[in-house]
Amino acid sequence: MSLYAGLQKRAAEGRPLRVGLIGAGKFGAMYLAQVPKTPGVHLAAIADLSPANAAVNLERVGWAPERFAAQSLDHALRSGTTHVGDDWQALVRHPAIDIVVECTGNPIAAVEHCLEAFRQRKNVVNVTVEADAFCGPLLARKAAEAGVVYSLAFGDQPALICDLVDWARAAGFGVVAAGRGHKWLPHFSQSTPETVWGHYGLTPEQARTGGLNAKMFNSFLDGSKPSIESTAVCNATGLTAPPDGLTYPPASIDDIPSICRPRGEGGVLHQKGQVEVVSSLERDGRPIGYDIRFGVF
Template sequence: MNLFTKLQQRAAEGRPVRIGLIGAGKFGSMYLAQIPRTPGVHLVGIADLSPAAAQTNLARVGWEAQRTQAGSLDEALKTGATHVGEDWRALVRHPAIDVIVECTGNPIAAVDHCLEAFAQKKHVVNVTVEADAFCGPLLARKAADAGVVYSLAFGDQPALICDLVDWARTCGFPVVAAGRGHKWLPHFSESTPETVWGNYGLTPEQASRGGLNPKMFNSFLDGSKPSIESTAVSNATGLTVPSNGLLYPPASVEDIPFVTRPKSEGGVLERKGMVEVISSLEADGRKIPYDIRMGVWVTVEAETDYIKNCFEEYNAHTDPSGRYFTLYKRWHLIGLEVGVSVASVALRGEPTGVATGWNADVVATAKRDLAPGEMLDGEGGYTVWGKLLPAATSVAMGGLPLGLAHNVKVVRPVKKGQSLSWADVAIDTTTHAYRTRRAMEDLFAQPQRRAA
């Protein structure tokens, strides 16, 4: 509870936490908006494929022009300014940098950035959860071997869910379920960048004003991002996942403790201790009042009558039995909250969520019939969406992870709704991302095969 005090101390001592940011898009811009207001940190450099676009975003969020005029990283260190350039390797390899914030949203590139940061003994806050979803357990292992911290990004829902789960377990509560909210109807899995804004609830004008990427936002709408984020939560907390994909039970905040119970007790869960996503829409499309669409939640259980009575005495909203209680945070502020992760890894040496095992996976699944010769375009695109599955199921079927389904050629016919396997595509086997994923399978898959 004292991160801000520690940051103030670093500011007073003149030794701020030195940060390198890779990727200055929407998420990165939200973090940039907070840096001038945070003591004890110095953003030494930004690496972006388009430095001009990064400068535009800096101006958009209110940075003064003189703060980004450093001609080099060394000059930025001397003056307290920020260098903006294209060379991510120079940024990661600079000896003065303490923490790398990976914010590109490109899972293939993110793995390169993370591995190089570990090699250079840098902590990493990985905003690109798409990479964590397909090889996070091995990234975490490699970071630990290098003596640095690898972390999910606070402000993004997975880290906030991990925080709630940690709160519950630290208090002594068994976690029955945890997850996030989402606007969901089954046909959204077929959504494309052309249909996203109407279904998402924004006008094209609002999207343009915010500089929003339709493919990225479609990855939320079509279920890919909820699956990706649920995978990260499962692998970080040990909570299990549904056997055949997320169920998206509709519920208001008030109804979450009703639905997030085992089926045997009137809920939707296969068992206690699971990840799930709550829909903000009824099955017929009606909007649910007081929804959890933009928030996170955890449902815990009172194991004794005394604890159950405490719930009642303090007016905690529970299910009818009085045993299941849900704590929630109705909003998350995305990049505006990343500073918590940066401070935590740099000042405490603690991640705000990190994979501890391989429990879940996201498998690329066809949005329509796919023919040999077609190119997959990854999450949020026109060809595939991501289905959450137990890791054991993915291993048994040779599932193609969604994070590697970018610019990949289909070599066999795939029916709509069918999950793809390695054998269905011609994959580039030379990337660090592919090799890291395959190495993770070799390292972690034996217990998964037994589970299957």
């Protein structure tokens, strides 16, 4: 049975998965935009440090105010609506919540949220990949000890890479390299949150209107985020990190098999079974045709 068929079955039987979301910022809002269209899922509660900001994001992605007007989590469960508050512990500890989605972007807080969820025997989807890069194997061990599921967010690049690795291994293939694409040049590492928006073709005002976080988007540009995500892939798959850091070799999709192989075989890798991030730009800034900037391999 497919995931979608399973969710449809739950919807038809009136027993949706009851989800609690911690963190309703930029990435939380992406989930909020989609969850009303997902059958068999009831987002019963949202916990955010600023419920007012969470409400703004809910309306921005198309939620009618009455859909998140529940005065308590119990009220939300009875009415099929959503409660918005600031008490993440009450959310995690409520017996009706099946799955906790951690989406704060704060790795220290995320670890605390995950550990408490495991203590409460809750399954966790961890969108805060920085927390997984920091201590993902330990979180996975704690989840296993509690008998619950710990997962990265499917659809985000690290989880998609892990899915490809799992498919390849299950099909009997050895994995030489796995990773993602990225638009990267060496001087991007000098970018700061104060200078980042010019690289994206945005003004600071446009970024504020879109609810974009300068520190977060600078981490995409300067290579911090790809490094963090690659660490999460290593944690989940057992692949190794390059000993001297990611090299961001320029390559088209067609070039990846010849570039992402060990140096002794004409490639750039330190060894087989390694993660890497491929740049969509030549070192002189020229765009590469048929690039994998937004994809994974």
